[in-house]
Each structure stands twice: as C-alpha cells, then as structure tokens.
Amino acid sequence: MNNRAENLTHEQFISTAIDAINTEKAALALLTEQIDDRFAQACDIILACKGRVVVTGMGKSGLIGRKIAATFASTGTPAFFMHPGEAGHGDLGMLVKGDVLLAISNSGESDEIKMLLPVVKRLNIPLISISRDKRGMLPRAADIVLTLGKSQEACPLNLAPTSSTTATLALGDALAVALVHARNFTSEDFALSHPAGALGRQLLTRVEDLMHSSVEDLPLINQQAPLQEALFTMSAGRLGMTVVTDDEQRVVGVFTDGDLRRGLEKGIDLATPMSAVMTSNPRQVSRTMRASDALSVMNENAINQLLIMDEQGHLDAIITVHDLLQAGVK
Numbered sequence: 001m002n003n004r005a006e007n008l009t010h011e012q013f014i015s016t017a018i019d020a021i022n023t024e025k026a027a028l029a030l031l032t033e034q035i036d037d038r039f040a041q042a043c044d045i046i047l048a049c050k051g052r053v054v055v056t057g058m059g060k061s062g063l064i065g066r067k068i069a070a071t072f073a074s075t076g077t078p079a080f081f082m083h084p085g086e087a088g089h090g091d092l093g094m095l096v097k098g099d100v101l102l103a104i105s106n107s108g109e110s111d112e113i114k115m116l117l118p119v120v121k122r123l124n125i126p127l128i129s130i131s132r133d134k135r136g137m138l139p140r141a142a143d144i145v146l147t148l149g150k151s152q153e154a155c156p157l158n159l160a161p162t163s164s165t166t167a168t169l170a171l172g173d174a175l176a177v178a179l180v181h182a183r184n185f186t187s188e189d190f191a192l193s194h195p196a197g198a199l200g201r202q203l204l205t206r207v208e209d210l211m212h213s214s215v216e217d218l219p220l221i222n223q224q225a226p227l228q229e230a231l232f233t234m235s236a237g238r239l240g241m242t243v244v245t246d247d248e249q250r251v252v253g254v255f256t257d258g259d260l261r262r263g264l265e266k267g268i269d270l271a272t273p274m275s276a277v278m279t280s281n282p283r284q285v286s287r288t289m290r291a292s293d294a295l296s297v298m299n300e301n302a303i304n305q306l307l308i309m310d311e312q313g314h315l316d317a318i319i320t321v322h323d324l325l326q327a328g329v330k
Contacts, residue, residue: 020154027151027163028170034147042128042144043178046077050098053079057104058112060161065104068172075176076185084112092119102128106164108136117141130168146171207294208287210327211308213317220245221274223252228270230255241305243315244278250313253278284309291329294319
C-alpha cells in the first residue's frame with residue numbers, strides 16, 4: 001500500500017472536488033436517458049404490492065439500499081432493508097409472499113444476492129433489479145431491469161463506487177417521488193411517520209393538545225364588574241388576559257394587558273365596568289385547528305391569546321402564544 005501523500009495546493013484540492021462533482025453530474029445525466037417504460041412498470045409493481053418492498057444490496061450498494069428503503073418507508077411505501085449475507089443465514093424469512101424485492105448490484109453479479117434468487121423465484125416474489133446495464137445474472141433473473149448506464153466513477157482510479165452509487169440513490173429517490181405522487185401522499189401523512197421531528201410537531205400538534213381548559217385556568221369576569229376586580233382575575237389566571245362574559249356566561253369580550261395599557265393612557269378609573277374597556281368580538285379558533293395555524297392567526301392579528309368556545313358561546317379553553325412557542329410550534 002502506498003502511503004505517500006502529495007502536497008496539493010488549495011487550488012488543486014478545489015479543482016479535484018469540482019472534477020468529481022462534474023463526473024457525478026455526468027452520471028446523473030446518463031441516468032435520465034435510462035428512464036423509460038421499465039421505470040413505470042416498476043412503479044406499477046410496487047403500487048400493487050400487498051406487503052413490503054424489501055431492498056437488498058451488498059457493500060456500498062447495500063448502504064445506498066438502506067437509504068432507499070428508509071425513503072420509501074417515510075413516504076408511504078412500507079419498506080425495509082435486508083442484508084443479503086444475513087439473508088442466506090435465516091433473515092430470508094423476512095421476505096414473504098406479497099412482498100416485492102428490489103435488489104441492487106452495480107455489476108449485476110453479487111454472489112450474496114445470487115444465492116437468494118432460487119428462493120425468491122420459488123416464492124413467486126416480483127424482483128426489480130438496479131444495475132449498471134442488463135448484463136449479469138441479477139438483471140437476467142429480474143422481472144423489471146432498471147439500469148444506470150455505464151458511467152465513469154469519480155474515483156481517479158475508476159474503481160471506488162462514487163458516481164454509480166450517486167446514480168443509484170437518485171434512481172431510488174425518483175421511484176419514491178413517483179410513488180408519492182401516485183399515492184396522493186400528503187404532508188400530514190409524512191408527519192405521521194416523523195412525529196419526533198420539527199415537521200411532525202408542526203403538522204400533528206393541535207390546539208387541543210396545548211390549550212388551557214381546566215376551570216381554574218380560565219379567568220372569567222362579568223361585564224358589569226369593575227376594572228379593579230378584573231386586574232385581580234388577570235393576575236390569578238396568569239395568562240395575560242381575562243375573558244368577559246354576560247350573565248349567561250356567554251363570552252362578550254376580552255381584556256388583555258394591551259387593553260390595560262391603552263386604558264391607563266386614557267386615564268380610566270378602577271371602578272370602570274369591563275363592558276366599557278373590553279375588546280368585543282374576540283378571536284376564536286377550533287380546538288382541532290393545527291397549532292401552527294393558530295400561531296399564524298395570532299401573528300396576523302397581533303394578539304397573544306385565542307379563545308376556544310362551544311356552540312352556545314361559552315368559553316371552553318384558551319391558548320396563548322407562550323403555549324405555542326414553548327411547544328416548539330413555528
């Protein structure tokens with residue numbers, strides 16, 4: 001092994017990087033020429049699949065296969081990766097009737113996958129292959145043969161899988177994207193498989209998950225009550241506001257910190273009834289509204305609280321901007 005290092009200049013490092021990227025761009029351009037009716041047939045087979053798409057591949061192809069399986073699974077196509085070496089020692093039991101096998105081998109001659117093919121055929125499992133071209137035992141055995149084209153690797157020795165793995169990944173992404181369109185897969189569907197991520201929080205969190213609904217959390221005051229009493233109610237509620245109601249406990253307005261500041265500027269008296277200082281027709285939202293949409297309503301109207309009311313106009317709950325921001329809603 002030659003461990004001698006050449007002293008490249010920064011310009012040479014940059015030039016080498018650009019050459020590698022351009023070589024991989026050429027591989028992707030070649031890949032676009034390979035997309036034809038075989039691709040559409042592969043999509044049809046996957047859409048008709050009653051089980052899972054099982055992806056397999058050895059070495060670098062296996063690493064790319066793991067990413068393809070993960071992308072499928074997160075975009076509405078049930079899938080997982082099966083290591084071909086382990087499959088020959090029992091993991092082939094993961095593959096059952098109703099599944100589809102997507103096998104990746106750039107040369108089409110992976111020995112580990114070759115050993116699996118008799119069982120795959122016996123189970124009558126549709127086989128989709130991804131390889132450089134149609135030669136090799138894998139494409140010959142496949143029901144659908146997807147090809148990458150014979151591109152030059154970005155590796156200066158033209159040996160290490162670089163351009164070929166980039167093209168394989170792009171082809172897997174293309175399959176996943178086409179299937180997303182075919183399934184009418186929505187952003188909410190995506191969020192269901194990503195509940196721990198920021199997008200999941202954005203799309204799955206509802207107003208009812210964050211709102212204050214306990215009786216002791218709801219600061220209420222009658223419209224005839226004086227401002228002084230309202231200040232005590234606001235302080236006890238710790239929500240920066242109080243909800244003003246009529247004698248039937250129907251909401252008629254709100255009184256917020258902002259209303260208080262504006263009232264003090266006008267010199268209002270602490271004995272002033274709430275009906276004279278409240279804000280009428282307060283904004284309300286549904287408990288099932290997305291929390292992110294509720295935040296948008298607050299931002300658009302320059303307010304910090306929203307009410308949730310029943311059909312009779314009684315207060316059910318309150319949600320504040322602090323609740324939303326604390327939950328990571330954006």
